[in-house]
Amino acid sequence: MKRLSRYRRHKAAGPLLLIFALLAIGTTFSVASATVKESQSVSARSASIDEGKQIFLKGCSSCHGLNAEGGAIAPSLIGVGAASVDFQVGTGRMPMADMSTQAARKAPVYNEEETAALAAYVASLAPGPSIPEESALNYERDGNSAQGGELFRNNCAMCHNFAGQGGALTQGKYAPTLMGVEPKHIYEAMITGPQSMPVFSDKTITPAEKLSLIKWIKAAEAEPNLGGATMGRIGPVTEGLLAWVLGIGLLIGIAVWLTTRAR
Amino acid sequence: MTSTEKRIGNAASFVDERLGAARWVKKSLNKVFPDHWSFMLGEVCMYSFIILLLSGTFLTFWFDPSQRDVIYEGVYEPLKGLKMSAAYASTLDISFEVRGGLLMRQIHHWAANIFMAAIVAHLLRVFFTGAFRKPREFNWILGILLLTLGLVEGLLGYSLPDDLLSGTGLRITSAIIQAIPVVGTYISFFLFGGAFPGVGFIPRIFTLHILIIPGIFLAVITIHVMLVWYQKHTQFPGVGRTENNVVGHPILPVYMAKAGGFFFVVFGIIAFISAVASINPIWLYGPYTPGQISAGSQPDWYMGWLDGLVRMAPPLETHAFGHTISWNILIPAVIVPGIIFTGMALYPFIESWITGDKREHHLLDRPRNVPNRTALGVMSITFVMISLINGGNDILATNFDLSINQIMWFSRIGIFILPPLSFIITKRLCLSLQRADRELLLHGAETGRLLRLPHGEFVEVHAPISPEKAYLLQSHEQLVALEIEDVDGRGVRRPGALKNKLQRRLSKAHAVSVPKVTEQELKEIENH
Structure with missing residues (x-):
């Protein structure tokens, strides 16, 4: 200790100590934070998969099957990935309002957390495209x-x-x-x-x-x-309609007015 | 006489002594035009044509009719750095960088749409009132020619900017040309200078669009109007109007003021629509590349019915001697329009053959008094409307939650069923209206006032109608069927038995009408 303390006032001591301290803090923090995140993430994911499964059983399984295996009226969801669920549920297409031609975009039924849980559950069934x-x-x-x-x-x-x-x-x-x-x-x-x-x-x-x-x-x-x-930005159909209704309509109206006899 | 009057007088005689125009001018200025709103539809056509000439000239100052590749470096960010034709790039520049350019483009395009709509409205007025009858058959044919030219000119016009939509239209045009058996491929190669799209069609279309067709237009419009001038305008029947006079306002000052003012009204309405409503936003479509297409690609409205006919055609093709005949394009895009336009052009002669009427007519028919012609017109409108609906089937499907297949089947079946149905319904309506006219003339107008007679009977009080109205209701001619015998006076069969039979049948159908009120009937009513 004496030998060490002898270099206490050495001119390199300060910078060396600083580097040592920084390394120590950095390593400790990174190790600590990584482990914390990992452990939280794992537990959260399993929790959210469970939650997602519960939502799925209530809201989706009647068509998609109890294990998302699909049925006569709905496809299997095994392997469709989290991105698919996030799109379909996040844009309100699923759950479907009616079984007509195709699922329409509407106000989402599930909030963001529930959607994420559903996505996590479906993603856990088999690998598929993940949410970007x-x-x-x-x-x-x-x-x-x-x-x-x-x-x-x-x-x-x-x-x-x-x-x-x-x-x-x-x-x-x-x-x-x-x-x-x-x-x-x-x-x-x-x-x-x-x-x-x-x-x-x-x-x-x-x-x-x-x-x-x-x-x-x-x-x-x-x-x-x-x-x-723009009349919908759908091309000449609405343009033709306007030419007839507004254009010819106004012109005929004025022609009638011009040829009306003064009373 | 003041010195000013003297000077003007001298100048006038100077001109007159050299041109001899005074008599012609005097006669012309006293010319009379009848007054009716529907007579101004033709004026709308002429005025919108003038607007088209003026706005089109403006556009040629900046338009570059070339398919040379350029890299767009203009102000419109979403297209910056893209390779496109000089035609498309210069149209973008007209839209965004030329002062007033976008407004001028929109005026030109809206005027074209209104021009075509006004032509159709004018044609319908002339048809339904029988204004095409002798001596105006040639002018009717010139009108059909103008309509056809308008269709072609419009198609070429919206093809010029070389955007994605216009290229799609040209692709279909080239396909239609190729569907003509034997010569189609050669004509297409000749027009496009090789395989579609080639590199030469924009300059060619440009020359046709700004020089050749407008030139023909000007010539035909001039003859069309001069014939109206020379043959005099038709008029609706009424008190004091006969086959030998024209009742209306003289050219100066009333008619001239109205017509001149009306030009500015037409210009004002077109400019107003162009200022507030977008048309053909080519910057959104992007430059044309044969590999690309947009959903809902439609032609302008006057081509829409042709597109609809092509869309409803079932996929029929035959292969013979190493050649393919595409009936699915040939029939709807070449044969059917060919029959329709030829039939339209020849209709005045067909009707006069059916009725055997070779006299001149300057008084117009009320549509109800010629039920067969009116029904035929409504039948044609129904045909075109169904085709037009099918032309926009994708737009209708998305906007009204329908299935595109249902609309197609509706059109496929409807195109055969609905026009004849509308013929029958219209003919019945016309006859009912005639019956109502007869009632009105014999018993007067219903007042809605009920009267109870002393013995308890209820009657409605009828008011006599005005003499003008009464005159109008009995001024038309009773239609009569031709009497054509199959055998002549000596009992010998006349030649052309089938033709005679057809003419007799058609004439009988044409003459179906409610008997006119006779003088005797009127007298009886008066004594009643």
Whole structure:
């Protein structure tokens, strides 16, 4: 100890001590925090899987089966992944309001926690696409809207219309409008292919391209009506209607007025 | 005479001595035009055509009719850096960077839509009132020519910006041309300068759209209007109006003031709609690439019925001698429109053959008094409306929660059933209206006032109608069927028995009407 204390006032002692202290604190903290997080996460997950299972049994199993194995009227959910559940439940499509042509977007029935629990439960059945991380959805930073527009016209416009307003499919099915859809849900729809939509895997459209697409859709949503009233951005049908009803209607009205005899 | 008057007088004689125009001007200025709102539909066509010429000229100043590839560097962010044709890029520039450019584009497009709508409305008025009868058959044919030219000109016009929607329209156009047997492929190659899309169609369409077709338009419109001038305008029947006079306002000042003012009204309404409502937002469609398409791709409304006919055609094809004949395109897009337009153009002659009426007509028919023609018109409208509905089947399906397949089947069956049904219903309605006219003339108008007679009977009091109205109700001619014998006076069969039979049948159907009130009947009523 004496020898050690002799170097107490050595000029290198201060910096060395500082480094030692920093290392000690850093290591302790990282080890401690990692273990804490891990243990919390594991327990939370199992808890949320249990919770999700309870919700599933109450709200979903009558169609999808007690073990999510599917049935005559609903598909199996084994292997559809958390992303699928988050999309279907998060956009209100599931649980379905009625068994008609397809599940419509509506106000979600379950809150965020319940949705997450359901997603965790379904994900625990078999591996599948997972919910994209918040950090992987920064489309404003990572996307390119011109490229996104080109991708949109190549892959999406044939069903969702040139401005993402939606369009008709066969037998009463439809591609819904993309206006007002959360970026996370757009992303999930692409990786899971809900209902009539095909899956756009990361090989077909890379994650970066997916962000470009989302950026373009969000830009189209926010775009002001540059030429005046848009009448739905659905092309010439409403334009023709307006030409007849307002245009010819007004002109005939004025022609009648012009040829009315003064009384 | 003041010095000013003298000077003007001198100038006028100077011109008149050289041109001899005074007599013509004097005669023309005293020309009379009858007054009715439906007579102004043709004016709407002419005025919107003038607006189209003016706004179109403005657009040519900046439009670059070229398919040269350019990289877009303009102000519209979502397309920045994309490769596109110079035509599309310059249309974007007109929309966003030329002062007033977007408004001019919208005026041009809205004016085109209203131009076509006004042509159709004008055509319907002329048809339903029988204004196409002798001596105006040629002018009717010129009108059909103008309608056809308008369809083509409109299609070429919305194809010019080279956006995704217009390219889709051209793709379908090239498919329709290719569906014509034997020569179709060659015509398509000739028009597009090779396989679709090629690199030359925009400059070609441009020349047709801004030079050739407007030139033909101007010439035909001039003849059309000059014929109206020369043959005089038709008029509705009424007191003091005969086949030999025209009752109305002289050109100066009343008619001129009204017509001149009406031009500004038409311009004002088109400008108003263009200022508040977007049309053909090409920046949203994106540049045309053959590999891309948008859901709900539709043509402008006047082409929509053709698109609807193609959409409802079942997939019929035959393969013979190494050639494919696509009946599913050939029938709805070439044969049916061909029959419709030829039939329309020839209708004045067909009707005069059926009725055997070769006289001149300057007084118009009230549609109810010619039930067969009116029913035929409504039948045609029904046909086009069903086709038009099917043309927008995808838009209807999404907006009204319907199935696109149901709409298609409705149209497929309806196109055969509903037009004949509407024919029958319209004919019945016309006859009922004639019966009502007869009642009105014989018994007067119902007042809704009930009277109880001393012996307890209730009667409704009828008020006599005005002499003008009474005149109108009995001024039309009674339709009579042609009497065609199969054998002549000596009992020998006349040639063309089948033709005679057809003419007799059609003539009989055409002449179905309620008997007119006779003078004798009126007298009896008066003495009653």
